[in-house]
Amino acid sequence: MTADSKGNNLQDVDVPITGQLAIAPYDEANLLTSEQGGGATVTWPSPNPYEWLGLIKKDGGATESQDKGDAIEFFQKGYYLNQDPTLTIQYGLAEFNTAVRKLITGQTADANGMIAVDTYTPDTKWILFYEEIYKNGRIRRLNGVIQVTKTEVDQSERGSVKGHSVTMTWQPDKIVGNGSTTKFNEWHYDPKSVKSVAVTASDGGITPKVQVKQAVQLKAVATLADGSTSDVTASAQWSSDADSKATIDKAGKVTGVSTGSAHMVASIDGVQSKPIEVTVTV
Incomplete structure (x- = not known):
């Protein structure tokens, strides 16, 4: 990290x-x-x-x-x-x-x-x-x-x-x-090894929404072995399971492509977050 x-x-x-x-x-x-x-x-x-x-x-x-x-x-x-x-x-x-x-x-x-x-x-x-x-x-x-x-x-x-x-x-x-x-x-x-990763919208929401051609920022926070937490938004690897609905860049910014939903995942040091669903509206 x-x-x-x-x-x-x-x-x-x-x-x-x-x-x-x-x-x-x-x-x-x-x-x-x-x-x-x-x-x-x-x-x-x-x-x-x-x-x-x-x-x-x-x-x-x-x-x-x-x-x-x-x-x-x-x-x-x-x-x-x-x-x-x-x-x-x-x-x-x-x-x-x-x-x-x-x-x-x-x-x-x-x-x-x-x-x-x-x-x-x-x-x-x-x-x-x-x-x-x-x-x-x-x-x-x-x-x-x-x-x-x-x-x-x-x-x-x-x-x-x-x-x-x-x-x-x-x-x-x-x-x-x-x-x-x-x-x-x-x-x-390793007290600084990643034990889990949680993803939310940058405002703390757990069910983010975004309009077509608009963007919403996601945030990834890692919990470490010693119990401390660290913002890993910039260093995580981001992925979307439906690029036809919404894409995500390396900084965690989601852009709406078409109406529907896509699930985003953040990974850091081999530890993957639970998918977070992003809804895309007109």
Whole structure:
């Protein structure tokens, strides 16, 4: 909605400002539904099974990668079959709290705080939740099944954070998505995204009339995800279902052509308004 003449929009550039990471036991009931993970805030299951992994090192934000073998090439030129990729996500965890210890050992400490460690890459599956918040107000969330496939312990340095660089591999699982190749569910929340569009006459009327060869101005107002509204009359795409009765220009001005009626629609960012009927009289 705010792109320049070249189609560039600085508000579409995601600059991370913070994030948070949590794990829950492997259980379908702990995976967020589409509704729970969407919106300005998350609606957690009750009781909430997620445990926060705490602070992330300043230089330890999410590093996402994809690894896959070469595509299968067929005898007929130009035909390829892509291999199933392995998707991983890596974090520099600053805290060594209870949740982090469980994640990298697969065990829970006893009453004395002891764990008999045999690996930092356990076979344990977890439900992972990650949320990243950007300067423009947008939020990205990931939720799916992971296993720890690599852990590196930072070198001990006086005055420096000793963290753990943990690589987690997203596991295709029947409880996620379509259950065959889906690695995780992903949400993008944009507080300025268009949720609905309403069209009225410029004077607020909902049943506008116009005479042949005369004009009437329509107005389009968008309701955004954060609940605010914005006049999008000038930026919307307008259309008429009966140009033989009435036409509409790119600014929302309707001109009567012949007696009868036509329905006008405004679209913005892929969201379409309900048709508004314009009656044309002599």
